[in-house]
Amino acid sequence: MDLLVTLMMLILFIILLVFVFSVGLMTPVVGKRNILFVIFIGFMVGVIGGTFFISPIYDDIPEIVRGFYEATSNAPETVYVDLSHDVDIKEFIDDVRGVEGVKDIKIEYIFLKTDNFTSERGELIKNGIPVIDSNVTYCKVDPRGTILCGIKGGDPQATIDRISDWLILTGGIYTKYSVVRVSIDTNANKINNLREYLSSKGIAISSIKGPVEEKIENLKASMPPKSAVVVSCGLIGILTGLAGIFIDSIMAFLAAIRRKLGR
Template identity: 50%
Template sequence: MDTLTVIVMLALFILLLGFIFSAGLMTPVIGKKNIFFVIFIGFIAGVIGGIFLISPVYDELPFIVRNIYMSTSDVNETITADVSAGKDILRFMDELSAQDGVEAVYSEGIFLKTDRFSESRKRIIEDKISLIDPNITSWQVHTNGTIILQVKKGHNPVRTLDTLSEWLMYTGGINTCYSAVHLVVTVRPDKVDSIVSYLQARDVVVTGIKGPAEEKAAAFKAALPDKSNIILFCGFLGMLTGIAGVFIDSIIAFIGKIRGREA
């Protein structure tokens, strides 16, 4: 939802309140007996306005606040993504690094899905994996064929993938069915959304966004009251607007008396 749409919907809700207020002003014509009807109409109209005009804006509020945080923050955000090894990963990393707003790109982990293997083969892999590539800092090996590796920052992940896949095949006849590289992208906050779109357009799975602006936006969203409460508030606001219209003469007279005393 763009800014113009938000302004239009808020303006329409204000116009709705104006209609409710006008209905309250009509009580001298329709009779004081209908005051409860005016209040009821004010509540119902307020609820309807809350559902159709305020709720959509309320749903967009976290995104609006997030954009404000992103545009005003000067601390970089971190995007994490999984890139299939079927891509030319090194070339992709170079192209990503060249995008406006990207401060750094590096690989942090590797995921492999292989044929299933025995418990004894698992122990062999765990014992030899650090010798296969000393840049592997930690690992998780599961007999269902799932292998998750952590590598040194900045290390070439393709080399590790190729070396480990070849070793698994030559020593145990284990095929690597699928592999992916976990990338970490440091981005200026005002360019986060454009980089996420860039990644998604290239079939890259974005696994997370972290940073001060993202955390503030998440905290703001968590602090927001439930939408049903906002709708009820709009109903009560409509009801109060109707009451104000009914008793506007008394309210003006009361304010006049207060000003007269102060004078």
């Protein structure tokens, strides 16, 4: 949500409060017995405004704060992306190294989703993959059809192809899809450069780790639920309606205070 939309939603919410205030001003005409009606109108209008105008802004607070931190901090951040098998990994790595602010990029692991296999076959796979490819440092398997391998170098695409061919030849196990997890080290104030490059390639960020992201997570944990924000808007509507009802008394009270302070 951009700044213009945010300002428009705030203005619309204020307009609703002005309406509630105007209803409160009418109490000398409609009678004090209708104070409960004004309170009800204030609460309902506040809740409606909170739901449609304030809640979207509230949802965007973490992203607004993240943008501020990223613009003002050079703290190190690690960006994780998952690349499908049809991405040229070597070309991707070379391109990312040229993005301003990127310090390092490395392959975290490769993940294969396969046909299900037995536990016994899983042990054979776990022990056999590091033998058929020396670039594999460890291997974790799940008989429900998942294989995760850490690699120390080489071409991850070639490793995936080698493993897939070996699985078919030795057990008739087909690979449904594969993912290469890559980590990219950069600075918080340069992360938008990386976002723009990834977006141009149609690649989504899986996760981000670092001081800025920790602050955002702490902020999210401390934020009250959205329902509490909506109810608070309803209470603001009630207070606005009451202010309209008792505006004369409020103004007289403030005038009295000013006279006392002026002495």
